[in-house]
Amino acid sequence: MEELQDASIHHMTAKVIAAIKNTKSYEPIYKELQKLVCNPSVDTHDMRNTLEDAIKSAGLETEIRNIVYNLVRSRLARPDDKSLASKQSAKPTVSDPLGYLKRAGVLWDRRVRKSLNAMCTELKVPLHGQPRISADREDFMAKWNELSNYNMDLANYRPVYAPKDLLEVLLSLKGPAKTTENTDQIPQWEFSHIALPVKNLFELRAHYADLLRSDGYLGVPDLTVQCQRILEGRHAPMCQQFLKKGCTPAPYRGALWASVLDSKLHDYDIDYWQKLRNAVWTTDHIVDKLVFKDIQLTASNDDQYFVFEDVLYQVLLCFSRDTDIGGCVEYEAFPVKGKTYEGPPSGVVPFHGICMFAAPFCYLYDSPVNLYYTFRAFYIRYCHRLTTINTHPQGIVSLCLLFEKLLQTYEPQLWSHFRELQIQPLRVVFKWLMRAFSGHLPPDQLLVLWDLILGFDSLEILPLFAIIILSFRKESIMQVASLDSIEAILADLSSIKVLPLVQLALSRD
Numbered sequence: 001m002e003e004l005q006d007a008s009i010h011h012m013t014a015k016v017i018a019a020i021k022n023t024k025s026y027e028p029i030y031k032e033l034q035k036l037v038c039n040p041s042v043d044t045h046d047m048r049n050t051l052e053d054a055i056k057s058a059g060l061e062t063e064i065r066n067i068v069y070n071l072v073r074s075r076l077a078r079p080d081d082k083s084l085a086s087k088q089s090a091k092p093t094v095s096d097p098l099g100y101l102k103r104a105g106v107l108w109d110r111r112v113r114k115s116l117n118a119m120c121t122e123l124k125v126p127l128h129g130q131p132r133i134s135a136d137r138e139d140f141m142a143k144w145n146e147l148s149n150y151n152m153d154l155a156n157y158r159p160v161y162a163p164k165d166l167l168e169v170l171l172s173l174k175g176p177a178k179t180t181e182n183t184d185q186i187p188q189w190e191f192s193h194i195a196l197p198v199k200n201l202f203e204l205r206a207h208y209a210d211l212l213r214s215d216g217y218l219g220v221p222d223l224t225v226q227c228q229r230i231l232e233g234r235h236a237p238m239c240q241q242f243l244k245k246g247c248t249p250a251p252y253r254g255a256l257w258a259s260v261l262d263s264k265l266h267d268y269d270i271d272y273w274q275k276l277r278n279a280v281w282t283t284d285h286i287v288d289k290l291v292f293k294d295i296q297l298t299a300s301n302d303d304q305y306f307v308f309e310d311v312l313y314q315v316l317l318c319f320s321r322d323t324d325i326g327g328c329v330e331y332e333a334f335p336v337k338g339k340t341y342e343g344p345p346s347g348v349v350p351f352h353g354i355c356m357f358a359a360p361f362c363y364l365y366d367s368p369v370n371l372y373y374t375f376r377a378f379y380i381r382y383c384h385r386l387t388t389i390n391t392h393p394q395g396i397v398s399l400c401l402l403f404e405k406l407l408q409t410y411e412p413q414l415w416s417h418f419r420e421l422q423i424q425p426l427r428v429v430f431k432w433l434m435r436a437f438s439g440h441l442p443p444d445q446l447l448v449l450w451d452l453i454l455g456f457d458s459l460e461i462l463p464l465f466a467i468i469i470l471s472f473r474k475e476s477i478m479q480v481a482s483l484d485s486i487e488a489i490l491a492d493l494s495s496i497k498v499l500p501l502v503q504l505a506l507s508r509d
Helices: 002-021 026-037 044-057 060-073 081-089 099-123 134-142 144-149 163-171 201-207 220-233 236-243 250-260 267-282 286-297 306-321 324-328 355-363 368-381 396-410 412-421 425-434 443-456 461-472 483-490 498-506
Strands: none
Touching: 002 060, 026 044, 026 060, 044 060, 060 236, 099 163, 099 286, 134 144, 134 267, 144 306, 163 396, 163 425, 201 396, 201 498, 220 236, 220 250, 236 250, 236 443, 250 368, 250 443, 267 306, 267 368, 286 306, 286 355, 306 355, 306 368, 324 368, 355 368, 355 443, 396 412, 396 425, 396 461, 412 425, 425 461, 425 483, 443 461, 443 498, 461 498
16 A cells, blocks of 8 residues: 555656646746755755755745645646547447546537638638738837727637537537436426536535634735735745635735736746737737627627726737647547647637636736736636636536526526526526626726636636526515516626635524
8 A cells, every 4th residue: 555655646746746847937947956966055074954944045945835836736747648549539339328428528629710710711811910011010019008009900800719608519518418308398498418527516515614704804904914924925825725715805816816826927927028018919810800890899888998908908918829728728639530720829729708808917027028027827727727618627518517506406486587587597607607707897996806716726616606696686586577677687796705705604504
């Protein structure tokens, strides 16, 4: 037994070391370690102990611990390249109950990319972009900090897809019929037939137990001092634990998020940002038009975000050129015949509302560079799961299933009301779930909700929060009989307070 444990520890250590070597942090840390080895305080006769002391004194121990912490949370939980390749090349098996869902994920991604390719063909523009003409390049560079004044003809451009398009695909998903099951009896608008494991309220209560504890909810001055001390310690796990309180002092939120997401700036990050910016300046790409179109349709018309229009152009345009994103985002792997289509450099096809994932970060950072890296890390870890069909426990399909099960169990009256009206409850809340409530909640409350996502490292808070909002407006919903009326009741969330409602949802019988 001990030998097995030792082998497991050795295997994980080897994976961690290999993963660290593949990070951009490896080279600068290695150079710092080389300098420390030459430090007079490091004794060659007691190399291990004296070098460890030197590493601690230089603050490198904390930095290395944070790197390991973030790797274990994210990348090391993913299958390695070889196992992923074998999955992609393997034939689908009848025994895989989620094979149809994985196939749907591949087909959805293919459909989105096909639409982008079709738009390029229709408008006679190259998918991979083309060099900007000299005058356009100079104009773009001159207006980089005020791109709202940059003239661009967007009349023929439209979003590749919107939340409702993804919802229609999700509602049409049907798994393989069981031999004893009459497929005609499967409701056309329920997710209960999807065999994904989701938590019940008791399991959610255990996961979010820290939210139900009264200890630690001190006065604002005490929280501020506590937050300052945690940031001075620079330990990512402590920063994540602090976010679980749901009452982060606003001036420190950006630093806490950057620590938890490992997005603090380094020199190589600034160099890479400049490289992305130069790629935008020199190359005209179809995604530029889609980014401009999306921001003008959403953030520019939002009272809470229109002032950040210029920053959002910078961030989303650089995001579209970032080839590192494709290597970090997980997509479903399943063999599906048919033509494949290329996407933009980042691998992310802009959709209606994508800028609303970035907009809330404008309240946290003055610098577009700081904003970019924390937004990118947040998108890679969470947001992409909301816009792709996947089998991840926190993917959009699992969240929809969790929402339905919670609604059936804890609001049976509402569930019956929706059934009688033949209205899919998901149609009411899907835009909340897919955008993680961005653009629907006031920014101050949205940031509290996202604190909890980061603190508990879970998107399951989204369907739970959606349920309690429906419960909060239940009396009004029960009195109307159309989708438009229900949506009107739920349109204004400006009075909603996240923390007390989530605590109420978790404490229900």
